[in-house]
Amino acid sequence: MRKITIGIVVLSIILVGMVIPAGFSGEANSVVITYGETTHANSDYKANVDAFFKSQSNLDLKNVAEKIITANDVNKISSTITGKTYSSNQIFSSALVDLNDNDKLEVSVDKSKITTITGDMYISALKSSGIKSGHVYVTSPVSATGESALAGIMNCYEEATKVEIPETVKQAANKEIYTQAEIVENSNVSADNLSKLVDDVKETVKKENVTDHQTIVNIIYNYTVINNVNITNSDIENLANSIEQTQNVQGDINNYEVKVSDAINNTKDTKGVLSGLFGK
Template sequence: MKKYMAGFLLVLVLIAPIYAVSGFSITLGEATNNNAAYKNSMLSYFQSKTDKNITDATTKVITASEVNSVSKNITGLVYPSSKIFSCAMVDLSYQNGIKVIVDKSKVTVVTPQMYANALQSSGIDRGYVVVSSPVPATGEAALAGVLKSYEIAVGTPIPEEAKKASTEELYLETQLVNQTGQNGDKVAQLFSDVKNQTQSQNLQNPDEIKVIVVNVANQMNINLSNNQTQQIADSVANSQKVRSNLTNFQDKLQGISQQVSNPGFVDQITNFLQEILNYVQGLVSGQ
């Protein structure tokens, strides 16, 4: 009998990761979570953006320390707990690449494409993302919450160097919006085109990438200083260098995404476990 029970427990251990993640997650900024009115407004907003019941989402709080651990050495800013308002929802059942919805009435600078660029630098190529805040915010700090939502939904951490590369990229994009007078979508397109060409040529040398930046900027009629051009080249080079460390996370992301997009998958696993349980119970009753 011990042999049968050991086998059953082994099956549970192997199947457990499927139940440990839902592919559906919400992160609430620390300040938002501490204010009942703000929290309820965000949950209501997220509910309006999905046909799922948000009570089924795994909900966590994103703290100031988590935001600062990634961003402070990049932005030079240290956020107090009272300033972490941004919230995010991630649903991995979405199967058409990345779709990002940004509440433009509250998030004033960062655009959907800017978030999508940063997510791709973290190895994320799929999912439905919604970003908002109960109070006006520029949106840079919200990236930490989006990344945490993905980690919760996938059940696997994103490598720290990838999170830093994506944060650096988003922060640089927001700086360029302010410095060049270009809108966020155009700056995001600049980064996207440079990254695509860099990846297709498998480049990591900033000097080589800088040539691509100059060419793309000229084609888009975006005037960049030499320093801005170098900053973009360095940022894209960093994104390229961390790609080799993202294989494990990307494999898990793909696997969970496929599982949650198949409504019958969990039912099949449940039925399988029930059959095993019934079998073991039959053995016990027959002893």
């Protein structure tokens, strides 16, 4: 099995002790960037990341809200999922979220730098968290697998809306990304085929409201046959654990969507920027 190299797509993490506010606490930012601390500290790295964001989004970044993501931030989430820890010189990758572009959820990934996680994988995990709209851009100044980037993307959404995503929801979504990254890195299945498999399984599990582990395992196995995807029994178990975790926090996901909708509807300062951000 190949060792996963997380050239660390970095980004954000759960800030311990924060609670979900009833509404927006301060002015909402329609565009937010999270920079890895290594990238932000290196002018050439930051320039390369900014160049990607500008070319892809056509935005003027001068007045865009920024956050720096540290190794401590990343370790808070990676340590609970993979057990890995990172130093301050490993935090590279960055994300930009544009909520002005909110007709649907889109993710643009710098494929020259992000080597494993695809845009469809990010979209799937974000939708499972209750995020339905906005345009997300992900890049890194060096090669990175991309699994840690989801935390930073979520951080962008929190900064933009001033509403905290429940920790249980973050953990489930990040677990999904890490699990898929590990399978892609250690097997012959393509990222696109795995993403399609996971989406099919999640749709069936959610539609049938399945929470039993063995039933989820059976559903995954059936879709591996239907989609002609060759993964190990261990991979199937890991996927089942990930999907089961998401199913078990549906209550938190639903409550989050209600709080976000209430915050948007009760805040006059949004000026329509966030309208429909989490619409189904």
